[in-house]
Amino acid sequence: MPRRSIEPPLRAKTQAVPPVILAGSAHPALAANVAKELGLPLGACEVTRFPDGEFEIDVRADVRGRDVYLVQPTRPPVGEHLLELTLLADACRRLCSKSVTAVVPYLGYARQDRRETGREPLGARVVAELLAAGGIDRLVCLDLHSRAVEGCFPQPVEHATAVPALVQRLFDVPRPAVVVSPDLGAVKRAEAFARLLGLNVAIVHKQRLSGSDVAARGVVGEVKGLHAVVVDDMLSTGGTVEAAVKAVLEAGAKPEVTVAATHGLFVGPALERLAALKLKRVVVTDSVPAPAQTPFTLDVVPIAPVLADVVKRLDGA
Numbered sequence: 602m603p604r605r606s607i608e609p610p611l612r613a614k615t616q617a618v619p620p621v622i623l624a625g626s627a628h629p630a631l632a633a634n635v636a637k638e639l640g641l642p643l644g645a646c647e648v649t650r651f652p653d654g655e656f657e658i659d660v661r662a663d664v665r666g667r668d669v670y671l672v673q674p675t676r677p678p679v680g681e682h683l684l685e686l687t688l689l690a691d692a693c694r695r696l697c698s699k700s701v702t703a704v705v706p707y708l709g710y711a712r713q714d715r716r717e718t719g720r721e722p723l724g725a726r727v728v729a730e731l732l733a734a735g736g737i738d739r740l741v742c743l744d745l746h747s748r749a750v751e752g753c754f755p756q757p758v759e760h761a762t763a764v765p766a767l768v769q770r771l772f773d774v775p776r777p778a779v780v781v782s783p784d785l786g787a788v789k790r791a792e793a794f795a796r797l798l799g800l801n802v803a804i805v806h807k808q809r810l811s812g813s814d815v816a817a818r819g820v821v822g823e824v825k826g827l828h829a830v831v832v833d834d835m836l837s838t839g840g841t842v843e844a845a846v847k848a849v850l851e852a853g854a855k856p857e858v859t860v861a862a863t864h865g866l867f868v869g870p871a872l873e874r875l876a877a878l879k880l881k882r883v884v885v886t887d888s889v890p891a892p893a894q895t896p897f898t899l900d901v902v903p904i905a906p907v908l909a910d911v912v913k914r915l916d917g918a
């Protein structure tokens with residue numbers, strides 16, 4: 602009888618379990634686009650309200666033993682979206698997910714990263730504690746107000762940037778041009794834009810008078826006869842951009858000013874303020890839902906590919 606060759610048993614191939622992408626109610630379209638970029642379906646999850654207004658969360662996707670990515674920019678109402686995100690994270694953790702990553706392209710309270718008067722809370726730190734209470738393992742965010750915010754989180758923070766994506770839409774700005782930082786805090790961001798566009802930077806000396814009003818005290822750098830591209834992390838009430846645009850026009854910049862910011866919140870008087878400036882164009886990403894209509898030309902850059910890239914990198918890690 603011929604001897605049978607003894608072959609080692611085939612080792613069961615370990616199949617990579619795909620991550621689960623879930624959407625909160627803040628921006629389901631963005632979550633769907635991130636999932637699409639990854640070639641995954643959006644996980645089933647329902648967020649409704651109890652009669653008294655409390656969130657009623659129902660994670661129906663199978664998250665047991667899987668890496669979950671919760672996509673939820675904490676756009677206004679910031680507190681509501683933040684709490685919803687925390688509850689979603691808690692639900693996933695209790696369903697024995699392997700890990701929970703909060704994908705928060707716009708992080709509210711990030712501007713409260715330090716105390717100015719000593720009489721206010723450290724808002725960014727409190728937000729970090731809240732998300733930690735929900736049991737998040739990691740945070741993915743986009744163009745935080747300042748990198749110092751990362752220090753508030755005990756968990757690893759993946760800090761993505763929309764600058765290269767925004768720059769793609771700015772190459773057609775008429776030359777000669779200059780990148781304008783609307784305040785001292787935005788100088789590094791302005792330098793990043795300027796490097797990619799091959800332009801110089803000018804800086805507006807801004808003074809904040811209230812939550813929605815600011816004043817420009819002067820411009821440092823050359824803007825005379827140049828097309829100004831004002832760049833910022835966010836457009837909230839539009840007060841900062843309004844003051845910066847007026848300051849550079851007063852200093853002799855060409856009238857067709859372009860504005861670019863990662864987060865287009867457009868709250869309060871923002872739309873009217875920006876309309877009155879007769880801007881050439883406003884460029885933002887869809888880190889938060891864009892307004893359906895604007896009284897000025899709004900160019901919205903999809904940010905899902907940038908977020909999906911981060912998820913891919915983390916998933917391969």
Ligand code: R5P
Binds near residue numbers: 783787812833839
């Ligand atoms: C402030 O330091 C930020 O970078 C933005 O310039 C500011 O928060 C924008 O807010 P608003 O549009 O209300 O002036």
